[in-house]
Amino acid sequence: AQSVAQPEDQVNVAEGNPLTVKCTYSVSGNPYLFWYVQYPNRGLQFLLKYITGDNLVKGSYGFEAEFNKSQTSFHLKKPSALVSDSALYFCAVRDDGGGFKTIFGAGTRLFVKA
Amino acid sequence: GAVVSQHPSWVICKSGTSVKIECRSLDFQATTMFWYRQFPKQSLMLMATSNEGSKATYEQGVEKDKFLINHASLTLSTLTVTSAHPEDSSFYICSAREQRHPNQPQHFGDGTRLSIL
Numbered sequence: 001a002q003s004v005a006q007p008e009d010q011v012n013v014a015e016g017n018p019l020t021v022k023c024t025y026s027v028s029g030n031p032y033l034f035w036y037v038q039y040p041n042r043g044l045q046f047l048l049k050y051i052t053g054d055n056l057v058k059g060s061y062g063f064e065a066e067f068n069k070s071q072t073s074f075h076l077k078k079p080s081a082l083v084s085d086s087a088l089y090f091c092a093v094r095d096d097g098g099g100f101k102t103i104f105g106a107g108t109r110l111f112v113k114a
Numbered sequence: 115g116a117v118v119s120q121h122p123s124w125v126i127c128k129s130g131t132s133v134k135i136e137c138r139s140l141d142f143q144a145t146t147m148f149w150y151r152q153f154p155k156q157s158l159m160l161m162a163t164s165n166e167g168s169k170a171t172y173e174q175g176v177e178k179d180k181f182l183i184n185h186a187s188l189t190l191s192t193l194t195v196t197s198a199h200p201e202d203s204s205f206y207i208c209s210a211r212e213q214r215h216p217n218q219p220q221h222f223g224d225g226t227r228l229s230i231l
Binding site for chain 2: 032034036041042043044045046049051090101102104105106107109
């Protein structure tokens with residue numbers, strides 16, 4: 001069965017510093033990995049995805065994520081955090097043999113302090 | 115980009131009322147739509163998956179008669195919470211995917227906050 005874990009409930013970082021939000025996954029087939037962001041009282045916005053190819057994926061708003069097959073991880077990163085990046089971030093996984101269901105992690109709340 | 119419109123964004127109603135939430139894909143055809151429920155400070159809980167023109171597939175523990183889902187067209191799905199009670203109060207989010215292919219991201223509506231008094 002597929003699963004995804006976000007080990008940190010909350011990440012705090014100072015504005016201008018690099019940020020990392022962690023995600024690990026488990027699938028039976030090849031993984032399709034996604035990051036979404038949610039602002040208060042809003043739905044989720046798609047940030048980036050990994051399907052195949054380069055392990056470093058670039059997405060919206062300066063975010064990027066690194067796929068590591070041996071560690072089954074897909075950590076979200078940004079070189080320089082902004083206060084406006086403060087939000088709830090969800091990692092999601094779907095495997096190529098698992099039909100259409102996407103599994104979401106529990107979410108990590110990012111606080112960027114000015 | 116692909117836009118999903120969800121309406122209403124906020125509903126407050128009395129216990130026993132039925133509430134309908136609409137989810138529309140504005141600039142693409144959504145063969146598959148998903149309905150999620152989100153509790154405060156928690157992740158999304160998938161309630162059901164619907165494919166246009168067929169019955170929805172409900173997740174274990176979700177009452178089919180309580181949460182009626184209709185996906186009558188490629189651009190519209192509705193969730194009706196029948197005889198709503200305070201425990202049904204939650205944030206409901208719909209999502210749509212354009213093609214039956216796993217590498218397409220899901221596009222989400224802005225959610226509906228349902229408060230049952």
